[in-house]
Amino acid sequence: MLKINKNILIKFENEIKELYENGKIRAPIHLSGNNEDQLIKVFKKIKSQDWVISTWRSHYHALLHGIPYSWLKKKILLGRSMGINSKKYKFYSSSIVGGGLSIGVGIGLALKKKKIKNKVWIFIGDMTFETGQFDECYKFAKNFNLPVKFIVEDNGLSTNTPTKSTWKKLRKIPKDIIYYKYKRKFPHHGTGNWILF
Amino acid sequence: MKKYKDELIKSMKYLSKDERTIFLGQSVKFSGNAIFSTLKDISDKKKIELPVFEDVQMGLSTGLALQGFIPITCYPRFDFLILAMNQLVNHLDKIRYMSFNEFKPRVIIRTSIGSKKPLNGGVQHTQNYTKIFKDILREVEVVNLVNPNTIFKEYKKALKRKDSKSTLLIENGDFYN
Numbered sequence: 001m002l003k004i005n006k007n008i009l010i011k012f013e014n015e016i017k018e019l020y021e022n023g024k025i026r027a028p029i030h031l032s033g034n035n036e037d038q039l040i041k042v043f044k045k046i047k048s049q050d051w052v053i054s055t056w057r058s059h060y061h062a063l064l065h066g067i068p069y070s071w072l073k074k075k076i077l078l079g080r081s082m083g084i085n086s087k088k089y090k091f092y093s094s095s096i097v098g099g100g101l102s103i104g105v106g107i108g109l110a111l112k113k114k115k116i117k118n119k120v121w122i123f124i125g126d127m128t129f130e131t132g133q134f135d136e137c138y139k140f141a142k143n144f145n146l147p148v149k150f151i152v153e154d155n156g157l158s159t160n161t162p163t164k165s166t167w168k169k170l171r172k173i174p175k176d177i178i179y180y181k182y183k184r185k186f187p188h189h190g191t192g193n194w195i196l197f
Numbered sequence: 198m199k200k201y202k203d204e205l206i207k208s209m210k211y212l213s214k215d216e217r218t219i220f221l222g223q224s225v226k227f228s229g230n231a232i233f234s235t236l237k238d239i240s241d242k243k244k245i246e247l248p249v250f251e252d253v254q255m256g257l258s259t260g261l262a263l264q265g266f267i268p269i270t271c272y273p274r275f276d277f278l279i280l281a282m283n284q285l286v287n288h289l290d291k292i293r294y295m296s297f298n299e300f301k302p303r304v305i306i307r308t309s310i311g312s313k314k315p316l317n318g319g320v321q322h323t324q325n326y327t328k329i330f331k332d333i334l335r336e337v338e339v340v341n342l343v344n345p346n347t348i349f350k351e352y353k354k355a356l357k358r359k360d361s362k363s364t365l366l367i368e369n370g371d372f373y374n
Binding site: 080083085086087088092094096099101102103104105106107108109110111113114116133136137140 | 219245248250252253256257258259260262264265266283284287288292296299300
């Protein structure tokens, strides 16, 4: 299996960028970038049999969770960048804000009831972190001591809207979640270049 | 003619015997609605009483199903199920397509059209949205339970169906009594 490192992550997104700019992908793509170090550190804690719940920006999460490079590329070429899903790799992603939260918590509830020792790692952005859906899921998972860990990836933006401008004040960050800030390398979707299809 | 509520009680008992099933929602352990009265013979060990967070409830149900459970997720009134539309329509109903048919969560969704007799619950508690749900859902099967003779058969089908699709079963509160 290909050992995923920072260079491979960057190379993958550059390949997808090129394919997209050459009109080979007929669906939105959401590229990752500038958060390789933070994610590599987080994924050192995630076991292969753990579940990963991701978002529409899932390429790095997928590769770091063991989804093969070629498999992922094929799915993106089929137009599925926004929704990478695999039963084998226990990977679910949703392109609805907060969409994966309660599903991840439900998986955590099932793991606990079945006494399975694996965990669920739920990745969300900074806008989702501010929503009621997160509040409900976080409170439920925490109070019932479910094997669920939340990771907030804060790029300060929801699409292109500054998250703070919509709430005026941002919530406090609980100590039991993983939180990191980064500056987006690519636009919300696409590559920043005009594409003629 | 079989009695409507008796058939529901029989169906729930039948579902509860499958070790994969689990009942969840508001008032599954504590009284407060008509659905509760059909679950009274089922062990509390098979039930999870939830807060009122309908959309999260549907997501929890999907998550439980992805990890091998068959949730019977109870929404006491059709009017309340609307609050779970995001997880029902955008997730549970689309997850097969999204995963190239790899994820096949089987969720049994129970809801009820609120009764109008002897008390009329009013416009926010008695609506029948069957047609709208049939129109909007493309994978989840929608079944309106009108004839008591079909109730057990439909719940059995929801549990055993070979395609493992999810089923929304709509009960009629006015037929309970």
